Amino acid sequence: MKNDKSLIFKILYIAVIMIFLYAPIVVMILYSFNAGATRAKFTGISLVHYAELADQSELLNALKNTLIVALIASVIATLIGTYAAFVIARLSPFRKNVVLKTLNIPMLNADIVTGISLMLFFVFVSIPLGFFTLLIAHVMFNVPYVTMSVLPKIRQLNKSTYEAALDLGASPALAFRKVVFPEILPGIISGALLAFTLSLDDFIISYFTSGSDFMTLSVCINSMTKKTIPLAVNALSTILFVVVFVILVIVNFRPAGKKARADQA
Amino acid sequence: MTRITKTLKNIPLYVWIILFTIVPLVMIFVYAVFEFRPDGVHFTLEHLKYVFTDKQVLQAELRSLNYAFISTVICLLLGYPLAYFLSRLSERMRSFLSILLLLPMWMNFIIRTYAMLSLIDEEGIVTRILGGTMLKGTDAAIIIGMVYNFLPFLVLPIYTSMTKIDKNLIEAAQDLGGNTFHVFKGVIFPLTVPGVVSGITMVFVPCVTTFVIPQLLNNNAWTIGKLIEFKFISGASAEGVDPDGGALSFILMVLVFICMSIFNLIDKDDESAGGMTL
Numbered sequence: 143m144k145n146d147k148s149l150i151f152k153i154l155y156i157a158v159i160m161i162f163l164y165a166p167i168v169v170m171i172l173y174s175f176n177a178g179a180t181r182a183k184f185t186g187i188s189l190v191h192y193a194e195l196a197d198q199s200e201l202l203n204a205l206k207n208t209l210i211v212a213l214i215a216s217v218i219a220t221l222i223g224t225y226a227a228f229v230i231a232r233l234s235p236f237r238k239n240v241v242l243k244t245l246n247i248p249m250l251n252a253d254i255v256t257g258i259s260l261m262l263f264f265v266f267v268s269i270p271l272g273f274f275t276l277l278i279a280h281v282m283f284n285v286p287y288v289t290m291s292v293l294p295k296i297r298q299l300n301k302s303t304y305e306a307a308l309d310l311g312a313s314p315a316l317a318f319r320k321v322v323f324p325e326i327l328p329g330i331i332s333g334a335l336l337a338f339t340l341s342l343d344d345f346i347i348s349y350f351t352s353g354s355d356f357m358t359l360s361v362c363i364n365s366m367t368k369k370t371i372p373l374a375v376n377a378l379s380t381i382l383f384v385v386v387f388v389i390l391v392i393v394n395f396r397p398a399g400k401k402a403r404a405d406q407a
Numbered sequence: 408m409t410r411i412t413k414t415l416k417n418i419p420l421y422v423w424i425i426l427f428t429i430v431p432l433v434m435i436f437v438y439a440v441f442e443f444r445p446d447g448v449h450f451t452l453e454h455l456k457y458v459f460t461d462k463q464v465l466q467a468e469l470r471s472l473n474y475a476f477i478s479t480v481i482c483l484l485l486g487y488p489l490a491y492f493l494s495r496l497s498e499r500m501r502s503f504l505s506i507l508l509l510l511p512m513w514m515n516f517i518i519r520t521y522a523m524l525s526l527i528d529e530e531g532i533v534t535r536i537l538g539g540t541m542l543k544g545t546d547a548a549i550i551i552g553m554v555y556n557f558l559p560f561l562v563l564p565i566y567t568s569m570t571k572i573d574k575n576l577i578e579a580a581q582d583l584g585g586n587t588f589h590v591f592k593g594v595i596f597p598l599t600v601p602g603v604v605s606g607i608t609m610v611f612v613p614c615v616t617t618f619v620i621p622q623l624l625n626n627n628a629w630t631i632g633k634l635i636e637f638k639f640i641s642g643a644s645a646e647g648v649d650p651d652g653g654a655l656s657f658i659l660m661v662l663v664f665i666c667m668s669i670f671n672l673i674d675k676d677d678e679s680a681g682g683m684t685l
Binding site: 252 | 413416417419421427429430431437438485488489496504508509511515517519522523524525531532555616618619623639648652656660663667
């Protein structure tokens with residue numbers, strides 16, 4: 143049958159590309175379980191490289207830095223981004239357009255341009271590069287993603303329920319807390335998760351804004367690629383892969399998260 | 408609420424945007440045309456001239472565009488059919504496979520490139536399969552690295568625009584006697600153009616600007632991203648910002664904005680552009 147043949151072709155085609163996309167990751171994961179010290183030979187399955195992680199203080203420190211920055215940056219970005227969404231929602235169409243277009247520049251711009259622009263800015267105002275500049279940079283590129291995931295929720299708000307709450311004697315603050323906030327909460331949560339993931343994922347902007355003393359994980363791994371990379375990196379990457387997978391599954395079960403990255407281009 | 412308090416509430420947002428988005432971008436221009444020396448600040452067009460006349464820089468610029476162009480074309484050739492086939496599968500298969508496609512996108516870029524590197528370097532499996540022919544250090548390595556890293560970013564917008572197509576339209580075209588090719592050419596392709604345009608932007612811009620992929624996979628190839636990285640970080644002097652780096656970044660920024668406005672012109676209909684779904 144012609145239909146069967148074309149279905150088989152489609153599946154084969156998809157499979158070949160998926161193999162291309164996953165082969166490097168799968169091989170990396172496999173070698174993380176290698177009993178041997180290098181990638182030259184696979185000598186057997188062991189967890190020795192996972193155990194080695196405990197001694198890799200540089201890597202662990204970088205991981206800790208990454209998590210701290212991602213956590214703080216995503217919290218601040220969520221606050222600023224949500225506030226921005228409320229401001230933008232009330233602007234006139236012209237202003238809304240201008241503000242949104244400018245706010246979204248870091249989302250559309252090449253990372254290297256964003257990173258260098260911030261680095262030069264910090265150099266210009268004489269703030270030494272380090273944790274603080276890295277944090278500002280992360281908040282800066284995270285804000286638009288939060289705004290874009292909260293904004294649709296504000297648009298969908300039913301004004302009447304808020305007014306009804308006021309008519310029933312609620313103060314504006316109480317009405318906001320009881321009526322508005324629960325409605326936009328899914329947008330805020332998915333925005334925050336998105337910001338957290340983007341922070342974890344970032345390399346280029348961190349590379350230019352973190353200076354030489356404060357390293358995030360990706361900056362640390364990048365510096366290791368100059369020499370022979372220990373297989374402990376594979377072990378850590380495997381762990382991160384699993385973590386990202388779990389976050390992805392959680393975010394995917396939250397419908398609001400779906401559109402957040404949609405306006406990227 | 409009065410107008411004034413309303414405006415007051417907006418001011419922090421404007422300050423935020425101006426301070427951390429606009430001013431830093433202006434800084435790139437500032438560092439391209441001003442030299443900050445101990446004896447004062449000097450205006451000069453020397454560094455912009457360098458970007459347009461230096462042979463090494465021009466070659467790097469051309470090379471970057473070339474890699475990006477080839478990679479984008481390959482991504483399109485591989486990715487468009489992939490998006491099309493995916494969209495024709497059953498609902499369950501589709502949602503499973505689109506998550507599978509998304510997963511590598513959320514993996515750290517450096518780790519992904521390192522994973523690719525470890526396939527094609529001295530000890531890599533691919534090198535062993537090829538009988539010692541090492542891809543690392545060749546132009547092909549860069550192209551493979553780019554396609555590998557950015558292909559999902561092209562497939563997803565196209566795939567999203569395909570799944571949005573009204574099934575009735577396709578059926579109507581079939582009822583009117585269109586064969587698979589006609590339906591594709593007359594209905595499916597035109598409706599996916601916005602997705603294609605946003606997919607191309609998502610591949611082309613990072614390919615032009617990346618410095619990680621050439622650095623890891625073929626360190627002999629100087630691209631504009633690598634030149635900038637060198638001026639600012641790996642080759643940086645202790646004296647402060649290299650103005651040549653400022654000028655190079657300025658040119659790159661202009662290049663990125665030109666790319667984006669071209670894509671914007673083609674893709675007027677922003678809203679319908681199929682974006683990425685998470």
